[in-house]
Amino acid sequence: MLRGKTALITGSTSGIGQGIAEAFAAEGCNVVLNGFGDPAEIELLRSRLAADHGVTVRYDNADMSKGDSITAMMDKAVAEFGAVDILVNNAGIQHVAPIDDFPIEKWEAVVAIDLMSSFYTIRRALQAMKARKWGRIINVASAHALVASPYKSAYVAAKHGVAGLTKTVALEVAEQGITVNAVCPGYVLTPLVEKQIPDTAKARGITEEQVVKDVLLAAQPTKQFVTVEQVASLCLFLASDDAASITGAIMPIEGGWTAH
Ligand code: NAD
16 A cells, blocks of 8 residues: 555656556655756646645655765655655666776766665665665666666666666664565667667667667567556556565566566
8 A cells, every 4th residue: 555655766767667656646645856957847847746646746856966965855855745755766867988098087977876876875865765664765776777778887886886886785674564675677669779879780780770670579479569658567567465475576577588
């Protein structure tokens, strides 16, 4: 029963995170949105979710590359709602380049946003979760938490790190009603993937059409993109009481990509 709980989803102004926020609002959760984008569009999203589902929806513009900013967002949410019952660490960026041509600042940004940010959110969320003896932490990792792809060294390293962080924290809080899991999507057609198509074409010396067919769809035995709705449904299930015995799981949702 998720009604009345508070869900904070980082990076929820676009793509997968937005879908997860919509799904939790539809279940009656109060929602904290976060991420960048056009302020008018974000306000439209915030007010639509609140009006459609009769829940409180706040927006916080915290920068997931900055520890202080993340900590302030978490403290504000806990002060307003009493706890962040469901924490979804979803914010992420990607950069595609050969390792010897990978700009250092891009490597640092990917690791900060895709990995370090979860350290800051989790440590701040835990105290109130422990007091309530209930909590759900869901880290949106990637199939790249399980397998590598060339030219994505920062992303693959960060997402493998998320898997390690997930398992470790799961063990630390297992007796306290708090579960910690990672979901590992294959390719979902969001702005993050759309942006990487030209860079992948350049790095591999192939056309953008070949990237879609021979790199993205070819990775997944189903030959289908994963959808935002499928990932959001998995997150809802992991937040439910039926999933109380699932913790420390690194859960693929990638059309069979990592099966072989
Ligand atoms: P997206 O680009 O559509 O959304 C990313 C979100 O993160 C946006 O809301 C953006 O504003 C936010 N964000 C980026 N940098 C931020 C920062 N510094 N501070 C705050 N917010 C920031 O991408 P998406 O595909 O929806 O990706 C969401 C998550 O899913 C990421 O962690 C990504 O690695 C993961 N993922 C995506 C795919 C895919 O194929 N799209 C596959 C596996 C995993």
